[in-house]
Amino acid sequence: MIMRDFISDALREAPAAIHYKVSQRMADYFPGKAVVETATWQFSLEEYAKAGLCSLTPKTPLHTQFLSYWDGEETRIYQNALQAWFTVVWQGYNLEVFKLTVDEDSHYWILADIREIAESFFRAVCEWELEIRSEVLVFDGDCWHKDEDLFKAIKSSTFDNLVLHGSLARDILADLQHFFESRDFYQTYGIPWKRGVLLVGPPGNGKTHAVKALINSLGRPCLYVKSFKGRRDTNEHAIQAVFERARKSAPCLLVLEDLDAQITPQNRSFFLNELDGFEPNTGILTLATTNYPEKLDPAIVNRPSRFDRKYHFDLPGAPEREDYIRMWNHSLRLALRLTPEGIGQIAAITEGFSFAYLKELFVSALMSWINQAKALQVEGSMDAVMAGQVSLLREQMLTTNTTPASEPESDPENK
16 A cells, blocks of 8 residues: 555545544554554644644655634634644654544544553643643533633723622622632631632623633633533533533633523533532632523522522613713713713613613714714714614614613623
8 A cells, every 4th residue: 555545545435434444554554553543622733733842744745634724814824734644753752643534523543662652642732732721711512622712802801891880890809719719718617619609680781791800810720611512412411521621620710601591401400410419529610690590490599509609780770881981981082072961961861771782872873973973073962972872772672672681791891
């Protein structure tokens, strides 16, 4: 068999037999080599090499197939191999890795002179991938991945640009900081060192921003669960994978967004067992959000030791609306700003508006001002424009048979 045809010959096999056939050929053609085969997502070979922890050289005369990726104007094009055979140098050892991708799933064969070297390399790559290094590990129902955009959003989120009622922001942050600083206290008094905190309230009132600001302020490893529902695995398998990973990362934050949408009658018992069953979950602070607490089973929200504390994010009152309007107003160019009197007026006539609707008010008023700019080149003109937009938004709420509280959760405090 000609080595340069190894990949193309493998891809001609029936999908159900392809991996077995490759393994068989590896044993036939490399009888003196130790082979470790894996399809686990944790074996992030190319990311490991990009971090400078090993070197990869495509093996010739095989043709290596690369896919190019582009994530936007401000990012560079980068490549990942689909089908490849690499020569690897790692910690003074020479290895080879064959990568085969079928239906978006990558399979790897690690070849080394002795099995101990192959297994050590495999373990090193997987352990590195599971480390949380100034980043956030996101679970989307199928697997974990690092989300750079989410991490950037978290790093820009603080409590300085978040408007909440009274001391709510300060209380939540102090509560979570105290948990992570109190390990010895918990152990001294025989109290399980774990915590559950639930942020409750209608959409658009700062829960998501608060979560990001907490992650940023606490500086702890964070696992961020977007969904337990995947394409391949069951909800139960996904829930188990999440909590197993959290136990390995503890002490850490485990964030469950929109808990009411994630927990179903089918997976509820399994979730409760992972949250508060036989495993101790030592050092895990579970931080969850819900727009509709009435949809959650009382066994989840009312049972002690599951979610010990609930913080309510209600529609903003007049003082919070005025603070939010003042914050937004300060960020605008002078010609677009409300007058001091206008700030108070808009705060007074927006009762029942969520922060998300207040943000929409500013955006729509700015667009209206721009469209009428020639006629509005007078000081204080934004006062009238925004007051008119308040009326239009209220009509929209009535015609769509919604209230401000039904606005989908956004991140309104981040400008």
